Amino acid sequence: MLRQSRAPAAVRPAVILTRPAAQSARFAAQLHARLGEGFDILCSPLMEPEFPATRLPDGPFEALILTSGTALEALPHLTGSLPPRAFCVGRRTADAARAHGFDAVSADGDAEALLALLLDQRPQGGLLHLHGEEPRGDLVARLRAAGLRAEGLCVYRQRPRSLAAAVIARLEQPGYVLFPVFSPQSAQSLAEALRVLPRPAAMMQFTAISRATAEPLLRFCLGPVSVAAQPDAGAMLDLLDPPPWDNPCLEAPGSKD
Incomplete structure (x- = not known):
């Protein structure tokens, strides 16, 4: 050795x-x-994030899903109505979401922990996952498979x-x-x-x-x-x-x- x-x-x-x-x-x-x-x-x-101007889908949505705090940096570039709540992957992202005025809940973990939280709470309104070009955990498809209403929206991309x-x-x-x-x-x-x-x-x-x-x-x-x-x-x-x-x-x- x-x-x-x-x-x-x-x-x-x-x-x-x-x-x-x-x-x-x-x-x-x-x-x-x-x-x-x-x-x-x-x-x-x-990587350096870029935030293209993006229009939010019509919804309505009960809450955002945030797997990265970078998605919050995209908010000034979004047009449309945002929901008041946010389900967040971790505490830092939740703190940042609260600073933007959201009623934020932290899963205190990773994408799997966030999925488990959402499946446990089962929000009845629509969920909107704001993510980058490569979203983590395939959350939207798995939430839909579990009977929840969810959509994904790419709001930033990472330039190498x-x-x-x-x-x-x-x-x-x-x-x-x-x-x-x-x-x-x-x-x-x-x-x-x-x-x-x-x-x-x-x-x-x-x-x-x-x-x-x-x-x-x-x-x-x-x-x-x-x-x-x-x-x-x-x-x-x-x-x-x-x-x-x-x-x-x-x-x-x-x-x-």
Whole structure:
């Protein structure tokens, strides 16, 4: 088995954040509050949302379904009547929905938890899922199969971006580089971006917010992958405390037992 010695003291560990800029900034602040300042953070969003002008279907709808807070950013670009309620995948999305004036309920989980919540509460009015080009969990079809009225509407799309030059340069140095990854789509984009690069000198590690997010990273065998116990930012922070670069027995290319 290959084993790498500890990173050279002169090379600080780096955390690479590939979420959109606002979400990366929020998680960066949480990381420093939790772990201190002994590492670098580089932000390199791999996707940038675009919000085309979109008209809402006529409905009527009792509630929105929100599997991503990005859908709320599309609200200024929508025309039509919005319902007063929102069923949300997690607490952060629910908080954001409340800030927009919705009576929001959180499933405190992932798309499966949201589906279970909706099937348990069984709203009698129509449900409108605002989503991106690749909606998670096939919720609309599964809700319809269970006898509920549901429609889906694509309100944003993600434009791909390349890894920043600073990230590529950091991968060419020895030491630890950690990628927290927050969605299957981000994981796929990151895996495709990394596998076309020359073999990095850095030791890459990954933390995934869910097993579905881990799958593209595992498929391409890019490095060790840890999966959060719950699909939320708090559980992702728990994976990094204590920091993985403090572990002297981590595997990496370049040195033998």
